[in-house]
Amino acid sequence: MHPQAATLWRGPRWALSLLLATLSMLAPFAIDAYLPAFDGMARELPATPVQMQQTLSVFLLAFAAMNLFHGALSDSLGRRPVVLTALAVFSLASMGCALSPTLGWLLVFRALQGLSAGGGMVVARAVIRDLYPPAQAQRVMSQVTIFFGAAPALAPMIGGVLYVGLGWQAVFWLLALIGLAQCVVMWRRLPESLHPSQRQPLNVAHLLRGYWQVGASARFLALTLASAVPFNGMFVYVLSAPAWLGGHLQLAPTQFFWFFALSVSGVMGGAWVSGRLAGRIPLRRQVGLGLAVCAGATLVNLVGHAVLEPHAAWSLIPVSVYSFGWSLMVPAVTLMLLDMVPERRGMASSVQAFIGALTNAVVAGVLAPLVMHSAMALALASAGLLFVGAAGWWWVRGRWPQAGEG
Numbered sequence: 001m002h003p004q005a006a007t008l009w010r011g012p013r014w015a016l017s018l019l020l021a022t023l024s025m026l027a028p029f030a031i032d033a034y035l036p037a038f039d040g041m042a043r044e045l046p047a048t049p050v051q052m053q054q055t056l057s058v059f060l061l062a063f064a065a066m067n068l069f070h071g072a073l074s075d076s077l078g079r080r081p082v083v084l085t086a087l088a089v090f091s092l093a094s095m096g097c098a099l100s101p102t103l104g105w106l107l108v109f110r111a112l113q114g115l116s117a118g119g120g121m122v123v124a125r126a127v128i129r130d131l132y133p134p135a136q137a138q139r140v141m142s143q144v145t146i147f148f149g150a151a152p153a154l155a156p157m158i159g160g161v162l163y164v165g166l167g168w169q170a171v172f173w174l175l176a177l178i179g180l181a182q183c184v185v186m187w188r189r190l191p192e193s194l195h196p197s198q199r200q201p202l203n204v205a206h207l208l209r210g211y212w213q214v215g216a217s218a219r220f221l222a223l224t225l226a227s228a229v230p231f232n233g234m235f236v237y238v239l240s241a242p243a244w245l246g247g248h249l250q251l252a253p254t255q256f257f258w259f260f261a262l263s264v265s266g267v268m269g270g271a272w273v274s275g276r277l278a279g280r281i282p283l284r285r286q287v288g289l290g291l292a293v294c295a296g297a298t299l300v301n302l303v304g305h306a307v308l309e310p311h312a313a314w315s316l317i318p319v320s321v322y323s324f325g326w327s328l329m330v331p332a333v334t335l336m337l338l339d340m341v342p343e344r345r346g347m348a349s350s351v352q353a354f355i356g357a358l359t360n361a362v363v364a365g366v367l368a369p370l371v372m373h374s375a376m377a378l379a380l381a382s383a384g385l386l387f388v389g390a391a392g393w394w395w396v397r398g399r400w401p402q403a404g405e406g
Helices: 013-032 035-044 049-077 079-098 103-117 119-131 134-148 150-166 169-189 204-215 218-239 241-248 253-277 283-307 312-340 342-371 375-399
Strands: none
Touching: 013 049, 013 079, 013 103, 013 119, 013 134, 013 150, 013 169, 035 049, 035 150, 035 241, 049 079, 049 103, 049 119, 049 204, 049 342, 079 103, 079 119, 079 169, 103 119, 119 134, 119 312, 119 342, 134 150, 134 253, 134 312, 150 169, 150 253, 204 218, 204 342, 218 241, 218 253, 218 283, 218 312, 218 342, 218 375, 241 253, 241 375, 253 283, 253 312, 283 312, 283 375, 312 342, 312 375, 342 375
16 A cells, blocks of 8 residues: 555545546446447448457457556556556547548557557556555445446447437547546546555566566466456347347347446446445455356346247346346455555556456457357357356365455
């Protein structure tokens, strides 16, 4: 923690949570806001549905690659410079997307968006642990998740309205304005939470030693998989939203909001419960509860699609409950990861975000196109992703029974 942590932020804790949540919201907003405009963009650019799917994949691949460095750079340069630079680049990239005349140019600027969108999210986790001890840090992370949860619900609704009224370019102009507004607010309000005495040397050899320390830890990697892979159990539905919601469930683009609203309600509810449980039960028990909720929702999802036709009246509910379970466990796992390497929290956050974004990119570019044709295939894919994450957690519990006791 920063030696003067108590004096760096004098406002209420929820206000800092809201400030940091806006940073974390940038990437999901950039992913979800333009989904209702997919068909219109494909006609204008022109592009096939598979080519349009690559605008998601290239964003996520770039997002994953740069996430490996945001936190490490913040360990050396400070938290504020990394956040402000990332926001400025994101705004310029969003302008480029809005002005793109062809699919090729759109892919270039989507990649640049991906390179910059994760800076705030990665650094925000480190800022929280810089300023708060474990139990309070978990509460702040839970509050951040509650506020952050609004992005996936609002993004497609706002994107759908802008697309219908002003065209798909308006979505990216909005993203540019959001990035610029955040840059101004963070410049004025975000404290520098990394004390000069805690900064790491910025040289290649030192960075490589740090990456080796974090990346060579089997426990760290397994814990990261335990949070990152189950997330894709619900994210595969977001990625497949045009086919799943518009095709299988027969919803109009302006009705996509219901899926995102229910899922985000699950995320926000799980985060709220996580904050209430902070300091009251061991972290390991909280992770187990979250995985159990995900498993129950997955079983209902599989059985339901085996015996019933997909329908919006019931198909959206298991995904929402699954979201609740994931959100219940992820603050606890994140806190465990950051405290494994307290002297390199920025780098730890970077590696966690990198692995998470890399799995997202694989799911977006490979798995989602393979399973989006069938509601049952989507349910099976979600179940498989949960199984991988749960296996990572139970492997950690078997090898290190004391993990998450605090």
